[in-house]
Amino acid sequence: MQSLKDIAVLSGTQTIQTFRSPINVLWMLIVPIVFSVAIGALFSSPNTRPPAVYVVNEDGTAAAQALIQGLEATPADVYLVSREEAMSEIAAGKYTVAVVLPSGFEQSISEGYPAIELLHHEDHVGPDPMEARAKTVARSLAAGTEIGHGYVIHQTPNGREADDAFVRVRGVFGIYLVFLLSALLTRGASLHKDRENGTLQRIIALGVPYGHVVAAHAASIFLVGVVQSILFLLITGLLGTHWLTGGWLELTLAIVVTLFVGSGIAVGLSGLLRSAGAIQGLGGGLPPVLAMAGGAFFPLEIAPAALQQLARINPVYWAVEALVGGMIFDGVASQFVPLSVLILVGVMSMIIGVQGLRRLEL
């Protein structure tokens, strides 16, 4: 009982001290949140955002209005502008085409031979996707059939409509992984720092067994990660990241196991290395490299086969797989393999770390 109390007091104190430092708060929370907001704003999936189109409505009839609604349903962001405005924007190169509904458009529809006009940039040659959409809608109007679709309906592997939410969550998760690993690895240096400045020796002189100190060290690494993760997920969630797209259980499993493997690697490194400076250096530099090579920022599907194979020994790759599997594949069933690999890596790293720390000279 006393052992547990010692471990709880030591790990709790270390965790509180970590978050008392303004630089730690800046580095562990503010910077990653700023990055996440920027990533979220910049990389809302361009594939799922409706394309924009300028429409000049010179007819002003119900048929013209129906065509505009049909275009919007394709889906497209329709901007109603004057002919002059459309020409000026096309000339400036902002848009390549604008659809004009000339006066008499309604009559052409009723006669079965729709007539539209297309303003296009002088460099633009060949049929334009938006022109084709306008033709489809016009043809449907003339035939009296259902109007409006964008030719392709994109669904996720589990059959949901593919929207910005997943792409954004994946991007923000990459940022989360980098800063989580960075915080945990840096935190792994604390025991060596305590040894270098004599705090560790004083704690042991006060009668706390070294084993308890090591256990508290590992627990504080995990606790720091827990606090960081809760705050990060909460704040980025409030700022628009849809973490729960795949469900509570899938997200919790992916986060908790990632936290475990991150803590395991941090303990492993603190057992392997003897210098606080070296561990802190790795804490700053290793996570971005792991994230890039593990496909957290860029799709690995286009990388050479050797790099794709190399990713399979990278915990970041499996953490991303756990999240993706849970969110858009088959839920927990798809998470089984990545989570198992992560737990194995975490346990092995933890064993290596504890063995290394047992041999630490005080």
Added chain:
Amino acid sequence: MIAQIKKVLVIAGTSLRRIIADRSFAVFLVAMPLAIIAILGITLQPLMTSEFKPVQPFKVALVQNDPHATVMNVFESRPEIIDIRLARDADEARQWVLQRNVDAAVLVPEAFPDQAATLVATPGTVAAGVLVEMLRSVAVQIEEVKSHHISVARTAVAASSEVRQDHGLPHWLDQAGSFGYYAVAMTAMFAMFAAHSAMVVSAKDRASDTYARIRTLGVTPASFMTATTVTSLVVAVFFVSLLTVATALLFSVRWGNVGSWSLLTLLGASAISSLSLLVMALVPGAEHVEGAGNAIFNVLAFLGGSMTPLHVLPEWFRGAFSWIPNRAMLTGYLKLAQGADIAEISQELLTLAAATAILFTLGWTILNYRAKRGDH
């Protein structure tokens, strides 16, 4: 005066040796950026070339209900991009995607394109993007044939000469390959960390009794800070030179002519050293100088296009942060790599000179103010 200059040079020389001889310089400021350049250069090479082709064709499950098999014909004509796996029905195709046997499934209805095709794929992947574009392109072709009775009057609009050159990616960016881009981007990013290492050493010295001992040898606070700034500048120039040579040898990266490169490097190093001086002046505790610098430089690296390539960033973003020192360095080096002369990088040189003047003045003034107040 001469005695003080000598002291400045001695302190700067000693600090320089300390920083460069430290193992962490070799690991974190040489090996790490080179490793990142290699990873990103290899990974993003297919995306940053004009003719995109995946390493292996995307495996696509196809359910073809269109009687003319137009989609299948188009897919078959691009075997280097699409590897077709015909599925019996939609359920089988979806199952293949769920089991990750294929990268995507395309379900083409009988009435395509009057009825939309369904693409089942992980959002945000290259395969999904390529397939959406191909399906839309097929739809446009079919639509052209089916809509022969629709009259389309075409009016060509002439380009406006004033704004035409701002449209699309600039030449210096468009032509930069993945290795060329990231060699420059990582150099601009890590140069900030290299320059800051001198400020970190100085802050630690000031927090310990080292500074007090140096002062007893007759070194004025101004001389000490000048030595720190000079060290920072030299470390940054040394780092950029090292990365330039290493990336030229390892990845065949071009850096342009030596004269323009030297001037850009000197001004870039001055600007980031001044920025580092300002960071040190603003951060109250010596133990926080390194952490604050790391946080600020990471954000600047992101805004300056060192992490995410400028190609994929919106035009407003590319324009809004062109005044940041590391971004001006990045733009300058990319232009030089495309054969620009000194006149063509005058905007970047001017930006860096102005940044040096402003940041150095601010940093120096704040340090003086803090010294008068009795801070270390």
